[in-house]
Amino acid sequence: MAEAHQAVAFQFTITPEGIDLQLSYQALNQIYHSGVRSWKRRVSRMRNRVIKGVYPASPSSWLFVVIAILATLYMRSDPSMGLIDKIQQHLPLSLHVSLSSQGQTMLSALVFSTLLWLSLILALRFCLKLLLSYHQWMFEMHGPVSNTTKVWVTLLRLLSSRKPLLYSYQTSLPHLPVPTIKDTLSRYLQSVRPLLSDPAYKRMTELANGFESNLGNRLQRYLKLKALWATNYVSDWWEEYIYLRSRGPIMVNSNYYGMDFLFVTPTSVQAARAGNTITALLLYRRKVNREELKPVRELRNTVIPLCAAQYERMFNTTRTPGLETDVLQHWQDSEYVAVYHKGRFFRLWVYNAGRLLSPREIEHQIQRILDDPSPPLPGEERLGALTAGDRVPWHQMRKQYFSSGINKRSLDIIERAAFFVTLDDEEQGMKGDDPAGNLDRYAKSLLHGKCYDRWFDKSFSIVIYKNGKNGLNAEHSWADAPTIAHLWEFTLATDAFQLGYTDDEHCKGDVDRMLPHPRSCCGTSRLSLADDVDCHVFPFREFGKGRVKKLRVSPDAFIQISLQLAYYRDRGGFCLTYEASMTRLFREGRTETVRSCSNETCAFVKALEGGESAEQCRRLLRLASEGHQNLYRMAMTGAGIDRHLFCLYVVSKYLGVDSPFLKEVLSEPWRLSTSQTPIQQIELFDIKNHPDYISLGGGFGPVADDGYGVSYIIVGEDMINFHVSSKYSCKETDSHRFGAEIHKALQDIMALMSAEPKSAAPSRGPSQPKKQL
Structure with a gap:
């Protein structure tokens, strides 16, 4: 290895005549400008700290409060109800000596105004946090909006009227709630029902009930204690134990x-x-x-x-x-x-x-x-x-x-x-x-x-x-x-x-x-x-979200159901499926898992492959779509399954206790791992006038050695790009074969839904929140 070139401001050598000092003007000039740039950044950071520290108020609002208080005092009215006088009485003795009575009153009014201003900021931020904790809007149907949501939107717009900085909302975002043990276990058992035989499901139910009645409540108390003081009860453990403590290669497996x-x-x-x-x-x-x-x-x-x-x-x-x-x-x-x-x-x-x-x-x-x-x-x-x-x-x-x-x-x-x-x-x-x-x-x-x-x-x-x-x-x-x-x-x-x-x-x-x-x-x-990585990338151009939305079906649910149909045809059964959902509605939120292989989705796939009537298949598809969206909304609003169980498992390890239930749950393989790449800045791309400038999206490696990794990006109204990965070493998987099954599944479901009589189509469908995966 060769040492990197370092810019040196001066050099010196010892000579018989003494020390020979050689200055480098270019290096000194670079150091000077680098220092200036660094100080500019510090000033900018300090300014931003002040602006976001008082959000949703503004720094100039302090002056408004001060002027208002001084104006009322000038009109011989005391808005502080005696507090200004009390502040004046507790001023240091040196100020009593150096300031006149009017000056002491002005200083006391200034202190009171500042305290009042800070109190108003805290009150506004508390109200903003309460408003941001409301998530019922995600579960409402298209069409009429509830009065509660209308009032909520109005108040939120009033409090967010000022242009925010990138981090202005951070301290106002709600903390991720800890679900109850009972709810999480109930949703977990429901998610694995289509994957287990009756005896296996009965055994898993007994394990879950035993966990809930014994160790679970103890672990839950520790987790709630962490949630009281931690900004997010999941994120630090997720970063450390899922990513940083992994000792295997991050190439392919993580990146x-x-x-x-x-x-x-x-x-x-x-x-x-x-x-x-x-x-x-x-x-x-x-x-x-x-x-x-x-x-x-x-x-x-x-x-x-x-x-x-x-x-x-x-x-x-x-x-x-x-x-x-x-x-x-x-x-x-x-x-x-x-x-x-x-x-x-x-x-x-x-x-x-x-x-x-x-x-x-x-x-x-x-x-x-x-x-x-x-x-x-x-x-x-x-x-x-x-x-x-x-x-x-x-x-x-x-x-x-x-x-x-x-x-x-x-x-x-x-x-x-x-x-x-x-x-x-x-x-x-x-x-x-x-x-x-x-x-x-x-x-x-x-x-x-x-x-x-x-x-x-x-x-x-x-x-x-x-x-x-x-x-x-x-x-x-x-x-x-x-x-x-x-x-x-x-x-x-x-x-x-x-x-x-x-x-x-x-x-x-x-x-x-x-x-x-x-x-x-x-x-x-x-x-x-x-x-060993088998990658397959293909653009699906037969249709996109435009035609899917006309069917009153969520585009993401349509794709996820198609993936289940494709996997069933490829492997002859179902598997535990991971779909990434974001939890960034909460402070320091990262992701949650949507278990896309649901009872409703499996029922539709079996009906379609079993030759059930088209009307019955369409009915089951709509139930599967609505069920998938509900799972996604619950994951986004903190009512997911996997992060809660993961944190309970971490607590059990800290306490040195073993849970057969948690050990089995955390060892279950995700043979189908999926994620949607979001397009978040539509305003940057003029797809109508520049249709060729569309993104391919991105992808990742398979999570399980015998599974698939599928990433997709919905581009415009008429295209979906897919990225499929698997491993050559597994003889049961083939990325190109699975890609062909995805292509066929999308076409088959569209043909099924397109044949539906218009009078039979529902007039309303569930709303689709924008997803950040």
């Missing part, structure tokens, strides 16, 4: 990927695409730092905020390996990105003299890296493979070889970077003689690459391919997919529609030719795990 536009590549120049992509990401980071992003909100024309805590660790964050658990390290700022190209690591400064480099300048610097002919140093080319394998060997290697000296400083440079960039020497995308196969290879490349040309520990890594196609790979522990999806939507839209390219496909802007060259910052591959 996930996001893809470029499906039909369009804005430029074929690799350096230019890198220039605009990096610029867009840094512009997004600036918005996060300044809290200029709007808190993501729900539908139904309300102002429902979602928790924004996950944005805090989006940039300048790395997961570092440990012996028993990993640690997420986050730095306040970073002025460079780490770049990998053909076995070499580079540090690319993205600021010069305190300003962000233009896209054209970043392109220029990237081109210098691409043109650098230097070979990798010994051990440098495959250094990234350490982040792809098991965590314990990576921890041991880090402790042995990267704990001091040049190696440590070089590793620090990679880990402290804003994010990681791979300049891939391959071409990817759909175009070519084999579009379907090319999409599959594109997905595999983003999921694992060559196993050593990504840095899987970074919060996210960007991949720029030789033909200008791009994508990302994201580490999962610090945040969930919607957060990265929000970032990626902004990046793609800013790249294509805001920054743009010149006629010769280069970035716009000028270049400062005096920019210093990027310098090298450097050191067992896991190919078996990567080679």
Whole structure:
């Protein structure tokens, strides 16, 4: 490994004439501008703390309260009912001596006004928190809205009338409630009923009843105690035990990927695409730092905020390996990105003299890296493979070889970077003689690459391919997919529609030719795990959510039921199914599980495959759709099953007690793991005028060795993109075969519902909340 280039402000040597001090003007200038930028950020953070600290009031409202109190005093009225006089009596003796009587009264009135203002802020925030705790609106049907919901919407709009910052709502969001043991166990037994035989179900019911009457209530008391003082009783344990304590590889098993536009590549120049992509990401980071992003909100024309805590660790964050658990390290700022190209690591400064480099300048610097002919140093080319394998060997290697000296400083440079960039020497995308196969290879490349040309520990890594196609790979522990999806939507839209390219496909802007060259910052591959992944990506174009909604069926429920039908045809039965639902209506909320394989869904699939009448099948489908939506709403509002049982299991481990029921529940495999990639910023994409600029979405690896991972994104009104994964080592699964079954299931259900007489269609259907998975 080679030591990274360090900007040095001065050098000195000992000579016979004394100490020879050599100052570097360029380095001092960089230090000066870096310091100025750092102070600007501190001032901005302090300003934002004040603004969000008093939300939903404003800092200027303090002046209004002071003027109002002073005005009433001037009119010889005491709005404090004697409190101002009491404050005046308790002023320090020095103030009594130095201030006149009128001055003491003014100071006392100022103190009272400030206390009154703070009390009003606390009252407003308490009212806002109560309003945000109301979730009944999600369960109401289309059509007439209840008077309670109407009043709630009006009050919420009044309290949220001021433009909020990204984190303005954080302290007003409600805490995630702890469900009762009885309710959770009842819903659990209902969820596994279609998967168990009568004797097995009877046995599981006995285990659940025994758990409830004995150990369960004891564990519940500890969990409620945690919920009283913890911001969220699930999230910290979920992050630690599900992600950070996992000792297996995070590549494929945990990390996930996001893809470029499906039909369009804005430029074929690799350096230019890198220039605009990096610029867009840094512009997004600036918005996060300044809290200029709007808190993501729900539908139904309300102002429902979602928790924004996950944005805090989006940039300048790395997961570092440990012996028993990993640690997420986050730095306040970073002025460079780490770049990998053909076995070499580079540090690319993205600021010069305190300003962000233009896209054209970043392109220029990237081109210098691409043109650098230097070979990798010994051990440098495959250094990234350490982040792809098991965590314990990576921890041991880090402790042995990267704990001091040049190696440590070089590793620090990679880990402290804003994010990681791979300049891939391959071409990817759909175009070519084999579009379907090319999409599959594109997905595999983003999921694992060559196993050593990504840095899987970074919060996210960007991949720029030789033909200008791009994508990302994201580490999962610090945040969930919607957060990265929000970032990626902004990046793609800013790249294509805001920054743009010149006629010769280069970035716009000028270049400062005096920019210093990027310098090298450097050191067992896991190919078996990567080679085992069977990825299949396909766009479904026969219809989309437009036709599904005309049937008065939830698009997501339609897809989930289709997945159950496809799995039944593929494997001849049903399985425990995981669908990700967000819980960001609550503070520091992350995800909850929707158990999509329900009694109603299984009844529909059996009826359809058993040759029941079309009318009966349609009736069962609508029951399954309504049941699925209800499960989803319950998960979103804190009444899910799996996170509660998971936390009870953690408590049992802390207490050193065993529960046969919890042990069996937590060991059940999710052979079908599903997730929808949300489109959250529709305003960034003009799909009507630019229909080719549609996203492929992203995907992940299978959760179970003998199961499937399915991710999908509903694009516009007429397309659904699917990502299917499995493992070649399992002879019972095949991603392409399952993809074909999904395609057929969607068509069969649409044909069934399209044949329904219009008079038989229900006039109203359940509302569909916008989902963040």
